[in-house]
Amino acid sequence: MIEIKNVSKWYGTFRVLDDCSMAIAKGEVVVICGPSGSGKSTLIKCVNGLEPFTKGEITVDGISVGARSTNLPKLRSRIGMVFQNFELFPHMTAADNIVLAQQKVLGRGAEEARAKAQELLARMGLSEQAAKFPAQLSGGQQQRVAIARALAMDPIAMLFDEPTSALDPEMITEVLDVMVKLAEEGMTMAVVTHEMGFARRVAHRVVFMDQGAIVEDATKADFFGKPRSERAQLFLSKILTH
Amino acid sequence: MFSGFDFDVIWRNMPFLLNGVWLTLQLTIMAVTGGILLGLILAVARLSGIKPLAWGVAAYVNFLRSMPLILVIFWFYTLVPKLTGTSISGFYSVLIAFIMFEAAYYSEIIRAGISSVKRGQISAAMALGLTNLQAMRYVVLPQAIRNMIPVLLTQSIVMLQDTSLVYVVGLRDFLTSAEIVASRDNRPTELYLFVALIFLVVCFSASRLVNRLRRKYTL
Numbered sequence: 001m002i003e004i005k006n007v008s009k010w011y012g013t014f015r016v017l018d019d020c021s022m023a024i025a026k027g028e029v030v031v032i033c034g035p036s037g038s039g040k041s042t043l044i045k046c047v048n049g050l051e052p053f054t055k056g057e058i059t060v061d062g063i064s065v066g067a068r069s070t071n072l073p074k075l076r077s078r079i080g081m082v083f084q085n086f087e088l089f090p091h092m093t094a095a096d097n098i099v100l101a102q103q104k105v106l107g108r109g110a111e112e113a114r115a116k117a118q119e120l121l122a123r124m125g126l127s128e129q130a131a132k133f134p135a136q137l138s139g140g141q142q143q144r145v146a147i148a149r150a151l152a153m154d155p156i157a158m159l160f161d162e163p164t165s166a167l168d169p170e171m172i173t174e175v176l177d178v179m180v181k182l183a184e185e186g187m188t189m190a191v192v193t194h195e196m197g198f199a200r201r202v203a204h205r206v207v208f209m210d211q212g213a214i215v216e217d218a219t220k221a222d223f224f225g226k227p228r229s230e231r232a233q234l235f236l237s238k239i240l241t242h
Numbered sequence: 243m244f245s246g247f248d249f250d251v252i253w254r255n256m257p258f259l260l261n262g263v264w265l266t267l268q269l270t271i272m273a274v275t276g277g278i279l280l281g282l283i284l285a286v287a288r289l290s291g292i293k294p295l296a297w298g299v300a301a302y303v304n305f306l307r308s309m310p311l312i313l314v315i316f317w318f319y320t321l322v323p324k325l326t327g328t329s330i331s332g333f334y335s336v337l338i339a340f341i342m343f344e345a346a347y348y349s350e351i352i353r354a355g356i357s358s359v360k361r362g363q364i365s366a367a368m369a370l371g372l373t374n375l376q377a378m379r380y381v382v383l384p385q386a387i388r389n390m391i392p393v394l395l396t397q398s399i400v401m402l403q404d405t406s407l408v409y410v411v412g413l414r415d416f417l418t419s420a421e422i423v424a425s426r427d428n429r430p431t432e433l434y435l436f437v438a439l440i441f442l443v444v445c446f447s448a449s450r451l452v453n454r455l456r457r458k459y460t461l
């Protein structure tokens with residue numbers, strides 16, 4: 001479904017991504033972890049073309065992200081993305097946040113889009129919050145609205161960039177629960193997170209990045225059993241004792 | 243206390259004065275609308291990331307902002323008829339001058355407003371599949387407008403007051419009309435008080451309107 005082949009990216013002379021290759025099959029859940037500044041956000045933003053890359057190739061459902069001829073907005077509409085800081089549109093209600101792109105990008109009618117928004121809010125346990133503005137919601141609620149907003153586009157895959165790291169501890173679970181459910185329903189997911197509990201529960205594979213390179217790409221069992229690289233071992237021991 | 247005054251002079255000359263008010267209002271409303279629209283286009287062009295376009299706009303904005311308005315009015319008054327070959331009314335040449343001049347200021351206000359919207363908002367909009375223009379229209383501008391309304395209003399009030407400069411090309415705006423009556427009937431105090439009152443009412447209602455708009459847009 002998602003294929004990343006020998007992708008490198010430079011900011012001037014600084015190499016953010018160093019010859020990264022990995023693939024995510026349909027229905028697979030891949031957790032990406034690594035120290036701060038290792039290029040995790042940059043890598044998943046390359047997948048939907050929010051960040052351009054210098055070398056290599058990325059294809060999503062057979063479509064090349066970097067090709068000039070690719071209709072990027074159309075491709076992006078098929079890939080959901082969830083951000084660390086939610087990035088809900090503050091001038092719109094929760095429901096309108098979910099309706100906007102359905103209408104403007106997919107061309108759905110107002111009624112259909114509203115119904116879809118209501119249905120997704122219900123799934124997130126947020127039916128009561130539909131008419132509220134983001135500033136009136138808790139962080140956990142905002143992030144669930146953001147997930148609903150992405151799901152409303154009926155994406156073929158979902159990208160998460162540290163979806164719980166801006167949340168208070170008591171709100172992390174409510175967001176992770178939603179993500180676990182999504183994974184169990186068979187959604188294709190790439191999740192940048194340090195929540196190893198989440199990785200243990202639903203990940204198929206864990207990818208470890210350091211200094212722009214993919215240092216380890218292992219099945220869940222292998223990664224938590226005996227990570228091959230020293231750096232991954234060190235990283236794991238640090239966040240697991242945390 | 244107004245025993246020595248003759249406010250009747252205002253009533254007697256009302257139609258004449260109202261003509262002046264009308265010209266001032268027309269000019270202000272058209273120049274504000276045109277200036278904001280052109281300013282928006284300039285701001286978007288400058289932020290477009292297309293280098294030659296951004297530089298061109300920057301040069302335009304910086305040039306006009308270093309010119310006195312009255313000079314720009316003179317230019318257009320003499321230039322526009324020459325360039326177009328057709329004689330165009332003083333009103334329209336002045337209107338064009340105001341739009342071109344004010345757009346330089348508006349574009350800077352709008353650019354600051356657009357830049358004040360967090361980058362993550364644009365990423366989120368694009369990630370949903372919105373095009374650049376759609377992201378601008380539905381996500382960035384509605385937030386930017388909230389931030390810039392007070393400054394846009396202030397600039398527009400300055401512009402309303404600047405319209406009195408049109409007397410230099412012989413147009414009879416409100417202040418000029420009042421001045422004509424004041425010197426002819428020798429009643430300057432009454433007329434200038436009246437002018438002040440009208441400006442006060444107009445500016446006050448404008449700011450009331452803006453407050454209402456702002457409440458509609460804020461949470």
Ligand SMILES: Nc1ncnc2c1ncn2[C@@H]1O[C@H](COP(=O)(O)OP(=O)(O)OP(=O)(O)O)[C@@H](O)[C@H]1O
Binds near residue numbers: 035037038043
């Ligand atoms: N616009 C930019 N210009 C130059 N360097 C940048 C830019 N954006 C990011 N970087 C650098 O690229 C590197 C990778 O950044 P990235 O945000 O992908 O890391 P990350 O793994 O997501 O880190 P974190 O865990 O802190 O989110 C960092 O060293 C960062 O400083």
Ligand SMILES: [Mg+2]
Binds near residue numbers: 040041042161162
């Ligand atoms: Mg990051």
